[in-house]
Amino acid sequence: MTALVEEKKVEIEKGDIMSGRVIVVTSGKGGVGKTTTNANIGTALARAGKKVVMIDTDLGLRNLDLLLGLENRIVYTIVDVVEERCKLKQALVKDKKNPNLCLLAAAQTRDKTAVTEEQLKDICEQLKKDFDFILVDCPAGIEQGFQNAIAGASEAIVVTTPEMSAVRDADRIIGLLEAKEEIKSYKLLVNRVRPNMIKTNDMMSVEDVSEILSTPILGIIPEDAGIITSTNKGEPIVNDEKSLAGQAYANVARRILGEDVPFLNLEEDTSVMGKVKKFFSGLLGKEK
Amino acid sequence: MKDIFTDLYNKVLGFFRQTEKNQEEESTKDVACNRLKFVLMQDRTNLTPELMDRMRKELVELLSKYVEMDKEALELGFEQEGNQMALMLSIPVLRAKDEAEIEATLAKEDEEKAKLEENKEAEPDEASDDTAEVITDADNSIADETDETDTDETEEEISAVSDADETVSKSDAVVTKPVSKTASKTETEDKKVKAVK
Numbered sequence: 443m444t445a446l447v448e449e450k451k452v453e454i455e456k457g458d459i460m461s462g463r464v465i466v467v468t469s470g471k472g473g474v475g476k477t478t479t480n481a482n483i484g485t486a487l488a489r490a491g492k493k494v495v496m497i498d499t500d501l502g503l504r505n506l507d508l509l510l511g512l513e514n515r516i517v518y519t520i521v522d523v524v525e526e527r528c529k530l531k532q533a534l535v536k537d538k539k540n541p542n543l544c545l546l547a548a549a550q551t552r553d554k555t556a557v558t559e560e561q562l563k564d565i566c567e568q569l570k571k572d573f574d575f576i577l578v579d580c581p582a583g584i585e586q587g588f589q590n591a592i593a594g595a596s597e598a599i600v601v602t603t604p605e606m607s608a609v610r611d612a613d614r615i616i617g618l619l620e621a622k623e624e625i626k627s628y629k630l631l632v633n634r635v636r637p638n639m640i641k642t643n644d645m646m647s648v649e650d651v652s653e654i655l656s657t658p659i660l661g662i663i664p665e666d667a668g669i670i671t672s673t674n675k676g677e678p679i680v681n682d683e684k685s686l687a688g689q690a691y692a693n694v695a696r697r698i699l700g701e702d703v704p705f706l707n708l709e710e711d712t713s714v715m716g717k718v719k720k721f722f723s724g725l726l727g728k729e730k
Numbered sequence: 731m732k733d734i735f736t737d738l739y740n741k742v743l744g745f746f747r748q749t750e751k752n753q754e755e756e757s758t759k760d761v762a763c764n765r766l767k768f769v770l771m772q773d774r775t776n777l778t779p780e781l782m783d784r785m786r787k788e789l790v791e792l793l794s795k796y797v798e799m800d801k802e803a804l805e806l807g808f809e810q811e812g813n814q815m816a817l818m819l820s821i822p823v824l825r826a827k828d829e830a831e832i833e834a835t836l837a838k839e840d841e842e843k844a845k846l847e848e849n850k851e852a853e854p855d856e857a858s859d860d861t862a863e864v865i866t867d868a869d870n871s872i873a874d875e876t877d878e879t880d881t882d883e884t885e886e887e888i889s890a891v892s893d894a895d896e897t898v899s900k901s902d903a904v905v906t907k908p909v910s911k912t913a914s915k916t917e918t919e920d921k922k923v924k925a926v927k
Contacts, residue, residue: 606766613770643757650763654770 461570462493465577465698466595468619470611472582474603475633478669478678480579481509482688483599485678486695488542492574495534495544497565499591500581501556504548510537511676512545521549524561530568544573554586559593566594575698584614592619598628599660604635604646613655629660631694636665637708661694663687664708771808774815782806789819795835798825 467480480496488494497520498506507513518533523546530546537543546565549556562578569576580591592598598619602612612630619625632648639645652659666687672679679688680695686706693703772778777785786806793799800822809818827835 606762609766610769610773613773617774640759643759646759646762646766650759654763654766 462573463575463597464566464570464595465575465597465599466580466592467577467599467601468580468588468591468615469582469601469608470584470615471602471608474601474608475663475669476582476601477505477509477579478673479599479601479631479633479663479691480506480577482678482680482691483695483698484543484575484577485510485540486680486692487575487577487698488537488540489680489692490695490699491542492699493542493572494575494577495546495569495573496577496579497546497562497569498548498579499557499562499587500579501548501587502550502553503581504550506579507535507545507547508676509673509678510543510545512537512547513676516545516547519547519549520565521552521556523565524557530565554581554590557590559590562590563594584618588615588618592622592625596624596626598625599631600628600655600657601631601633602651602655603633604640604648604651609646609651609654616655616657628657630655630657631661631663632659633663634665635662635708659705660697661690662705662708663690663694664706771815775808793821795839796827796832797821797823798827799823 467476467483469476477498477500484494484496496506496510498504499520500506501521507516512535515535517535518528520533522528523530523533533546534544535547537545546569566576566578576594578591578595581587600612600615600619602608616628619628630652632651635648636645640647646654648659648662664686666679666685668679668682668685669687672682672685678691679685680691682688683692686708690706693706696703786804789806790799790801790804794801803822805818805820807818809816
């Protein structure tokens with residue numbers, strides 16, 4: 443009951459009529475963590491009690507199913523939906539561990555032309571009625587696949603890393619998002635941040651990236667070996683509350699829900715060597 | 731013996747000071763930031779180095795009518811200031827021209843213009859002012875394509891310099907830009923040009 447009231451409130455605030463939020467996760471460059479981000483934010487939102495559906499639009503190169511551990515349960519894909527071999531609801535794979543979470547998988551055997559912008563927009567519109575959040579996983583690149591993915595979205599998360607090529611590609615994406623009227627807001631998620639390298643000025647800081655792209659930050663995710671092991675298991679890292687990257691993703695989800703959550707302090711060098719070095723440099727600094 | 735200890739001490743110190751040393755030189759982070767800023771300006775404005783060079787030449791041509799400047803030391807580039815992109819032009823002024831000189835140049839130009847008009851009456855207003863117009867027009871067209879919420883106006887701030895009568899040495903002009911009487915700065919503020927793409 444209270445949930446219903448809350449939802450109503452959000453709708454009134456946003457001025458939307460009876461609809462969920464469609465957020466596209468995009469990056470331009472491949473391999474910066476779009477799909478990981480999608481899986482984790484979606485899982486975190488679902489854990490927070492929201493009804494979430496993720497759409498994998500990376501036709502031919504689907505991976506979101508793997509990250510969620512749902513690869514063996516896919517019967518129908520998004521292409522089956524648009525070619526009317528099944529109903530939209532039939533194609534949604536429900537996560538058994540988290541009943542709030544659904545996946546609409548991409549077809550692995552087809553290419554990006556199998557679904558059009560209009561069709562994707564239509565799917566998003568239909569899903570809006572039943573879900574609080576529709577997260578669209580966008581393929582790499584700025585071609586048709588990208589245009590399809592952003593077609594139904596009104597918000598965007600631009601994933602980047604503090605590397606030159608990723609930032610440059612993100613800038614292109616931001617330019618394209620800005621030109622798209624339907625996209626009302628976009629924010630930056632800086633992934634694979636290495637605080638120690640930033641400290642020694644060997645990596646651009648998150649502030650540098652945000653300033654260069656003149657785009658606000660939604661989240662900062664540290665580089666974490668746990669991402670690989672969690673992918674191995676098919677379980678998003680956000681389920682592991684001890685993991686720093688997991689906490690960071692959980693915080694991103696809370697910010698999406700409107701909470702004002704401070705960024706995690708990643709600066710502290712907690713390794714033994716770091717502490718020793720700090721101690722000695724402090725000592726020697728005083729002597730001089 | 732003493733030397734060995736000093737040496738050792740310095741080495742140990744050097745090890746722990748590594749990070750501080752890096753700050754003195756340009757860190758790889760700064761290199762990355764600068765290279766990135768440069769390349770993004772090109773991406774966003776669609777201005778290749780060749781076009782920038784042409785713009786520079788045209789500006790030199792235009793401004794030389796009014797001031798005698800160090801053509802080689804003229805700096806032209808884009809800078810990001812928060813949400814806005816600015817076209818920064820820094821011109822070391824060698825000597826201010828006196829009124830007579832300027833008037834002479836302009837009169838000569840008007841003459842040429844008049845001649846040109848006589849030749850082709852169909853196309854008026856062809857000559858020198860064009861250079862400036864081409865540039866501002868380009869800026870505006872870029873701005874027009876972007877968000878309507880932002881101002882499309884092109885602000886120009888030309889802070890001409892006092893005491894310009896004095897002739898000042900070239901090197902002086904370049905180094906002491908902000909303080910000296912010789913520097914003149916033309917700032918063409920433009921709005922974000924991102925959406926051009």
